[in-house]
Structures are given as structure tokens and as C-alpha cells.
Amino acid sequence: xxxxxxxILKGLATTVRTMTKPTHTAEYPDAxxxxxxxxxxxxxxxxxxxxxxxxCARECPDxxxxxxxxxxxxxxxxxxxxxxxxxxxxxxxxxxxxCMYCGICIEVCPFDxxxxxxxxxxxxxxxxxxxxxxxRLGQWMPTVPPPVALDEHSAxxxxxxxxxxxxxxxGLVAGGRPARVARPAAAATTAAEPTPPVEPMLPPRRRGPSxxxxxxRASDIAEQQENGGEAR
Amino acid sequence: MTALEVTLRAVAVLAAFLVLPLLVGQTEHKVxxxxxxxxxxxYAGGFHGWAQLVADGVKFVQKEDLTxxxxxxxxxxxxxxxxLVPYLVAxxxxxxxxxxxxxxxxxxxxxxxxxxxxxxxxxxMAGWASANKYALLGAMRAAAQLLSYELPMVLAVSSVCxxxxxxxxxxxxxxxxxxxxxxxxxxxxxxxxxxVAELQRPPFDMPVxxxxxVFGAYTxxxxxxxxxxxxxxxxxxxxxxxxxxxxxxxxxxxxxxxxLGWLWTVAKAFAIAIVIIWLxxxxxxxxxxxxQRLAWLVLVPLALGxxxxxxxxxxxxxx
Amino acid sequence: xxxxxxxFAALGVVATGAALLAVTTRHLVHSALWLVVTLGAVAGCFLxxxxxxxxxxxxxxxxxxxxxxxxxALMLTRAPIGPSSEHTTSLAHRGLxxxxxxxxxxxxxxxxxxxxxxxxxxxxxxxxxxxxDLFGTWVWPFELLSVLLLGALVAAFAVSRAVRPxxxxxxxxx
Numbered sequence: 001x002x003x004x005x006x007x008i009l010k011g012l013a014t015t016v017r018t019m020t021k022p023t024h025t026a027e028y029p030d031a032x033x034x035x036x037x038x039x040x041x042x043x044x045x046x047x048x049x050x051x052x053x054x055x056c057a058r059e060c061p062d063x064x065x066x067x068x069x070x071x072x073x074x075x076x077x078x079x080x081x082x083x084x085x086x087x088x089x090x091x092x093x094x095x096x097x098x099c100m101y102c103g104i105c106i107e108v109c110p111f112d113x114x115x116x117x118x119x120x121x122x123x124x125x126x127x128x129x130x131x132x133x134x135x136r137l138g139q140w141m142p143t144v145p146p147p148v149a150l151d152e153h154s155a156x157x158x159x160x161x162x163x164x165x166x167x168x169x170x171g172l173v174a175g176g177r178p179a180r181v182a183r184p185a186a187a188a189t190t191a192a193e194p195t196p197p198v199e200p201m202l203p204p205r206r207r208g209p210s211x212x213x214x215x216x217r218a219s220d221i222a223e224q225q226e227n228g229g230e231a232r
Numbered sequence: 233m234t235a236l237e238v239t240l241r242a243v244a245v246l247a248a249f250l251v252l253p254l255l256v257g258q259t260e261h262k263v264x265x266x267x268x269x270x271x272x273x274x275y276a277g278g279f280h281g282w283a284q285l286v287a288d289g290v291k292f293v294q295k296e297d298l299t300x301x302x303x304x305x306x307x308x309x310x311x312x313x314x315x316l317v318p319y320l321v322a323x324x325x326x327x328x329x330x331x332x333x334x335x336x337x338x339x340x341x342x343x344x345x346x347x348x349x350x351x352x353x354x355x356x357m358a359g360w361a362s363a364n365k366y367a368l369l370g371a372m373r374a375a376a377q378l379l380s381y382e383l384p385m386v387l388a389v390s391s392v393c394x395x396x397x398x399x400x401x402x403x404x405x406x407x408x409x410x411x412x413x414x415x416x417x418x419x420x421x422x423x424x425x426x427x428v429a430e431l432q433r434p435p436f437d438m439p440v441x442x443x444x445x446v447f448g449a450y451t452x453x454x455x456x457x458x459x460x461x462x463x464x465x466x467x468x469x470x471x472x473x474x475x476x477x478x479x480x481x482x483x484x485x486x487x488x489x490x491x492l493g494w495l496w497t498v499a500k501a502f503a504i505a506i507v508i509i510w511l512x513x514x515x516x517x518x519x520x521x522x523x524q525r526l527a528w529l530v531l532v533p534l535a536l537g538x539x540x541x542x543x544x545x546x547x548x549x550x551x
Numbered sequence: 552x553x554x555x556x557x558x559f560a561a562l563g564v565v566a567t568g569a570a571l572l573a574v575t576t577r578h579l580v581h582s583a584l585w586l587v588v589t590l591g592a593v594a595g596c597f598l599x600x601x602x603x604x605x606x607x608x609x610x611x612x613x614x615x616x617x618x619x620x621x622x623x624a625l626m627l628t629r630a631p632i633g634p635s636s637e638h639t640t641s642l643a644h645r646g647l648x649x650x651x652x653x654x655x656x657x658x659x660x661x662x663x664x665x666x667x668x669x670x671x672x673x674x675x676x677x678x679x680x681x682x683x684d685l686f687g688t689w690v691w692p693f694e695l696l697s698v699l700l701l702g703a704l705v706a707a708f709a710v711s712r713a714v715r716p717x718x719x720x721x722x723x724x725x
Contacts, residue, residue: 011514015267025271304632307584339678342607349615353587356622360580363632375623379616386611399604399678 044140056105064098253466295455312460315354359449370448374439387535405483566592577634
């Protein structure tokens with residue numbers, strides 16, 4: 001009972017003090033919310049990175065990713081070469097009415113075709129409209145923020161390290177450990193012919209774009225969209 | 233008094249009855265929001281959400297008017313009117329300026345108290361006729377609470393009436409002196425506490441405690457009838473604030489009372505309304521037994537002591 | 552025939568009708584609500600006759616407190632929605648009640664009817680006059696009544712807090 005009156009007065013004082021302070025309300029539709037860079041708003045698709053490997057669709061716990069693709073044959077570029085096949089993406093759709101934003105698809109994508117975008121304003125009046133096809137998913141790409149900068153003394157990212165590596169021929173000249181060129185046996189069998197450099201013969205390795213590339217590409221897409229919008 | 237004058241006065245009271253509760257409601261929205269670090273309504277009407285309650289009213293009108301199948305239909309439908317009309321009638325007896333009140337009554341203080349006491353029957357009817365156990369519990373809590381708090385309230389008012397030697401509200405204001413603020417202070421505290429309890433506002437909102445009994449007697453109400461109950465709550469705040477301003481704060485007394493007396497009354501009443509809102513934000517709800525204990529062990533003795541003090545001062549000064 | 556006459560007659564009809572409904576209805580709570588109408592109409596009668604203070608006290612005490620208490624007690628015990636058949640009485644009971652009621656009414660009418668007739672004699676009763684009468688002339692009956700009420704109150708307390716011989720504990724533990 002003794003603490004009653006101070007308690008009562010404290011309640012009054014606290015509320016009045018709060019009234020004199022600025023409010024915490026975020027006036028959302030008028031003022032854009034400040035989202036942390038890793039916000040999970042929507043999943044963006046960088047279509048040219050996708051190989052239709054289906055990993056994302058198979059890992060998705062909700063089975064909310066739909067992928068259709070077909071194989072195309074690319075004729076050999078050199079005479080006597082082998083025809084090559086590649087997957088062409090026909091349909092890539094994410095049903096955001098099922099998606100639970102776990103991000104497993106993004107984690108699992110080996111080629112960085114999927115990215116988180118902080119955009120979240122894509123509500124629909126009809127739930128069926130929440131299935132976003134690949135063109136719609138691609139439109140989110142410009143909104144993907146660039147990756148967070150690395151720490152000050154960290155190692156170079158893998159892409160950068162690979163591109164900075166001295167070329168293999170240079171390794172010999174430098175006099176370090178001799179670079180492995182080709183298997184000796186193979187070299188022996190093809191010794192008669194002039195050996196073209198090994199590098200270009202290898203199929204171009206598809207690796208994820210670097211941060212700089214991503215940003216450049218994103219701005220390209222944005223430009224395209226703007227131009228397209230004007231054209232329309 | 234001609235028929236035209238009667239009509240004009242009735243229209244004026246009705247206008248005040250429809251506007252002032254909305255004003256108090258909007259003030260509550262904003263004051264409560266800022267006391268909780270929020271902004272409150274910001275969109276309806278454009279400027280700081282001034283039309284929020286109008287929008288709410290439009291929403292209530294559009295809602296379906298439901299009557300539970302098991303309810304006592306006539307009583308159920310009639311209850312909001314019983315709850316609302318007494319405050320309208322009470323508002324007509326409150327003087328806001330020397331000689332300005334809608335209805336001139338010799339014993340207006342008793343009249344206002346008597347009429348306000350009728351409003352509880354509306355809540356009781358609503359709670360009983362809903363055929364819902366939460367509604368019935370709410371109605372019983374309301375009845376118990378209002379019976380307990382009516383006594384200290386009447387005692388506090390009678391102390392002021394005794395001091396002024398008049399049962400008329402206008403007469404009380406005429407007799408009022410600034411030193412009554414100190415003399416009648418315990419009575420004022422009792423009156424304000426009892427008024428908040430009569431209005432079933434926090435911290436005395438046991439009858440509508442949403443975490444315990446949904447919304448008490450109003451649980452089954454929808455649409456316009458529900459809006460009437462809400463309106464009666466805010467009209468009750470208006471009436472109680474005016475009554476407090478007139479009884480304990482000297483109504484129209486203040487600088488330039490001759491010309492600005494009505495403004496003084498309204499300003500004082502508005503300040504009291506803000507205090508009632510403030511109490512809602514600051515304090516938690518009392519338990520039912522604490523409520524009764526407070527009424528009978530604190531407020532009634534305090535009110536009786538005030539009455540004794542008033543009587544003693546009058547006997548000594550011989551006025 | 553003045554406006555007062557019309558108002559008084561109308562209020563009297565309302566009061567009588569509501570009173571009849573209060574005793575004949577089979578809905579318990581309706582009965583209490585009709586009682587509210589009756590008491591309100593009686594207060595109106597007082598108002599028409601100029602006894603403003605009495606009318607207001609009638610409203611404050613009877614409508615605002617006593618009927619609320621009755622309703623509260625009804626809800627606390629048993630107040631079903633719809634007619635409650637278990638409370639209906641036998642025909643003999645009803646006949647007897649009607650007889651007693653009619654007798655009382657006749658007695659009252661016999662006393663009051665000679666006073667009736669003529670227009671409403673409106674007499675403004677000032678509150679001061681009422682107070683002088685109540686606390687001067689009628690102070691002993693008034694005080695006697697309050698002592699009676701106090702006695703009833705104390706007795707009610709005693710009954711509700713009595714020690715039960717079978718349980719031996721204070722209070723009404725069932």
C-alpha cells in the first residue's frame with residue numbers, strides 16, 4: 001500500500017514524458033521503410049545465369065518453384081567438333097502464395113541465378129496472381145542490392161582470386177613449379193599437330209558474376225526496362 | 233419561452249451532444265497515441281486524421297445489424313437508446329455561461345445525477361438480453377460498480393451543494409470562490425474517481441474488460457447499436473467533465489468572465505476530459521474486489537469527511 | 552382541461568398500464584423493466600404536480616438504485632430469457648392475489664376519489680420547504696424509518712455471516 005501513491009504518480013509522469021517526445025511511428029506508405037540490406041522481400045531471377053539444373057525446385061520445401069526447359073543442340077563450332085547440348089529455360093515461376101521465404105533456393109543455386117530483393121510490395125487481389133513468371137522475377141533484378149563489402153583484411157573473393165592468377169604459361173617463365181599443361185600421354189599422341197592452347201578449348205566455365213558485374217548488369221536491365229517503358 | 237426558442241435550444245443541445253463526444257474521442261485518439269509514442273490516426277480527412285471518427289461512423293452504419301437468435305429481441309434492440317438518451321438529457325441542464333443553459337431547472341444538480349443513474353439500466357438490459365454469459369457477467373459487474381460509486385458521487389456533489397446553499401448548478405457556480413478549490417479538494421478527488429468509475433473507463437473498466445469478458449454487456453452488439461454504446465461512453469465523458477468543471481472548478485469564473493465565461497467552462501471541461509483520457513493511458517485495470525474496496529473503504533469515508541468539513545466550515549463562518 | 556391535466560392523465564395511464572404489465576408478465580426481467588416505466592411515470596406525475604425534488608429523488612433512488620439492485624439480484628440468481636414457467640402460481644393463488652389487490656385499490660380509491668376531480672392543482676414545492684418539513688415536522692418518522700432500514704441491514708449481515716451449526720465455519724460455505 002505504501003508504494004501505491006508513488007506508483008500512481010509515476011504512471012502519470014511516464015505517459016506525459018512520452019507525449020513530449022517524438023513518436024516512433026513509421027508512416028509507411030508515405031515514407032519508405034528503411035530495410036536492412038539482407039531483407040527477404042522477393043526472389044529475383046537472373047535468367048541468363050540459370051542452367052535449369054532444377055536444384056532450387058527440388059530443394060524448395062514448399063514445392064513452389066516451377067521450371068520447364070528443353071534441350072537445344074549447338075552445332076560444333078569447329079569442323080569435326082562435337083555438337084553440344086544446352087538447357088534452355090522455358091518457364092521459371094515462383095508461387096509466392098506458397099513460398100515461405102526460407103531462401104534455400106537462393107542458397108542452393110550453384111550459379112547465382114536467384115537473389116534476394118528487399119522489395120515487398122507485390123500483394124495481389126487474386127491469390128493466383130502471386131505466381132510470378134520469369135519475366136516478372138527478372139524485373140526484380142535491378143532492386144537487388146549489391147553484396148555487402150568484404151571485411152578489410154579478408155581474402156579476395158574466389159572470382160577475383162581466379163582472374164588475378166597469373167596465366168599458366170607465365171608460370172613456367174616465372175620459374176616456379178611447372179604448370180600442369182596436359183597429360184603427357186595426350187601430348188604425345190597429338191604431338192604431330194600444332195596444339196592449340198588448352199584454355200579456349202575448355203567449355204567456358206559458368207561461374208557466378210562478380211559483384212561489379214552484377215551491379216552493371218542490374219543497371220543495364222533497369223535501363224532496358226526504362227527504355228521499354230518509354231517505347232510502350 | 234416560445235416554441236421557436238425551445239426548438240433552438242433542443243437543436244443546440246443535440247448539436248453539442250453529437251459534436252463534443254466526437255471531439256473528445258478524437259482527442260483521445262491523438263493524446264493516447266502520443267502518450268504511447270505513436271501518431272494515432274493520420275489519414276482520414278487529410279489533416280492529422282481529423283475525420284477518423286466520422287469515417288468510423290460511416291463504417292458502423294454499413295455494418296450488419298445483428299440480433300442473436302437466443303436474445304430477448306425487443307429489450308436487446310431498445311437497450312442502446314436507454315444508455316444514450318440520459319446523457320443527452322443531462323447535457324441540457326448544464327450551465328456554461330451566466331444564464332446560458334438549455335433547460336433551466338431549480339434542482340439541476342440532483343436532476344443530472346438522477347438522469348445519469350438511469351443510463352445504467354441500458355447496460356443491464358443489453359447484458360441480460362444478449363443471452364451471452366460474458367455479456368451477463370459484464371452487466372452484473374457494471375451494476376455492482378455503479379451502485380457502489382453512485383453513493384460517493386452523490387455525497388461529493390451534496391457537499392458542494394451544501395457549500396453553495398443551492399441545488400442548482402448555476403447557483404453553485406454563482407456562489408463559487410477560488411478558495412473552494414482547496415476547501416472542496418477531497419470532494420473533487422472523490423467525484424473524479426467516481427465519475428471515471430461510472431463511465432466504466434480504465435482503470436475502472438471491469439465491466440468491459442476485454443481480456444476477461446470480451447466486451448462485457450456490449451459483446452453481441454454490432455453496427456449502429458454498438459456505435460450508440462460507444463457514443464454514450466464519450467457523451468458520458470463530456471457530461472462528467474462539464475459537471476466537474478461546473479461543480480469544482482467554478483464554471484465560467486475566470487478573467488473576462490462576462491464575455492468569455494462560456495469559453496472558460498468549455499476549456500475547464502476539456503482539461504478534465506483530457507485528464508480522464510490520461511488516466512486511461514497511465515493506469516492498469518483494477519480487480520473487481522479492489523474496485524469495491526476502493527469505493528467503500530476509501531471514497532465513501534472520504535466523501536463523508538468532506539461533507540463534515542463543509543458543514544463545519546459553514547457552521548463556523550455562519551454563512 | 553389544461554396541459555397539466557393531459558400530462559398528468561397520460562402519465563397516470565402509463566404508470567397504471569406498466570404496473571399491470573409488471574405483475575402479469577411471465578418474463579421475470581421484463582417485470583422489473585416495466586417497474587422502471589411505472590416508477591418513471593410516477594416521477595413524471597410528481598413533476599407535473601410541481602414537486603420537482605421528489606420526482607428527481609424518485610428517479611435517483613428508485614430507478615437509479617433500487618430497480619438496478621432488483622435487476623442485479625435477478626441476474627445473480629436466475630433470470631432466463633423467455634417466460635419462466637417455474638415461477639407461475641396456481642389459479643387459487645392468482646385469484647387470492649387479485650382479490651387482495653382489488654381490495655387495496657378500492658380502499659385507496661375510496662380515500663382518494665373524493666379528492667380527485669377538478670384541474671391539476673399545481674403547487675411549486677421549494678426544496679427548502681421540503682427540507683424544513685422533512686427535518687422539522689416529520690423528523691421522528693423519518694429517523695424511525697432510517698433506524699428500521701439500518702436494523703434490516705444489520706440483520707441481513709448477521710444472517711449472511713451466521714455460523715452454520717452443521718459446518719461450524721463462518722460464512723456460507725456450501
